[in-house]
Amino acid sequence: MAIKIAQASDEASAIDALTLAFSVDPMVRWSLPDPAxxxxxxxxxxRAFGGSAFRTGTAYFADGFAGVALWLPPGVRSDEESLMRLFDENTSDDVKEDLPGIFEQMEKFHPTQRHxxxxxxxxxxxxxxxxxxxxxxxEALKVVDRDGLIAYLESSNPKNISLYERHGFEVIGEIQSGSSPVLRPMLRRAR
Structure with missing residues (x-):
């Protein structure tokens, strides 16, 4: 199966695929339980979490957009301001109450060195x-390993942990606030 780098013209199709994929993600659906x-x-x-990958040439997709990965290279961050605005405008009061704790904990686990x-x-x-x-x-880890850097992710879906572990990631903690599902930060050491 061919893995390709998404171009700007591929962004809408890639986002559509992610929308399907994350429709059962525990953290996403906890924050947005209403289907509409x-x-x-x-x-x-x-787009706020990973859309920069389309501009940095680090958005990958499988043939037909059956799967997509948005990687952010060293020095590139999610658009936190847009994320906070979107969550503030679209989530319930209970979720809004718990989100700051989640984001604070995410920041504590997020590596400070190049990654x-x-x-x-x-x-x-x-x-x-x-x-x-x-x-x-x-495919993406070839670039990470070429650079000799660490890689980091968070996962709220327990079914995905073994996939990440097979690729060298290790759970380094747990993130949880109020009624939220558990989010597991994972780190892959440099190779």
Missing amino acids: KYLATFPSLA WYLPMIGVDPAYQGAGLGTALMT
């Missing part, structure tokens, strides 16, 4: 289990 609100809001959230960050990787549910997640990780 999720479908209307998630594309903007995905690659994977804010989003997802496979369309119709194609899950076919090795696309592995192929996406393998």
Whole structure:
């Protein structure tokens, strides 16, 4: 299966694939449980979390956009201001109450040294289990290893932890606030 680097013209299709993939993500659906609100809001959230990958040449996709990974290279960050605005405008009061604690904890675990960050990787549910997640990780980690840097991600889906561990990531803690699901920060040491 071919893994390609997404161009700017691929962004909408890649975001559509991530919207399908994250429709069952525990943290995303906890924050956006209403299906209509999720479908209307998630594309903007995905762009705020990882959209810079389209401009840095670090957005990967599998043939037909069955799977997508948005990697942020060293020095590139998520658009935190847009994220906070989107969550503030689109989540319930209970979620709004818990989100600052989640973001504060995320910041504590996020590496301060040069690193690659994977804010989003997802496979369309119709194609899950076919090795696309592995192929996406393998391709992107070639660049991470070439640079000799660490890689970092967070996962709220326990089903995905073993995939990340097979690629050298280790759980380094737990993030949880109020009624939120547990988010697991994971680090992959430099190779």
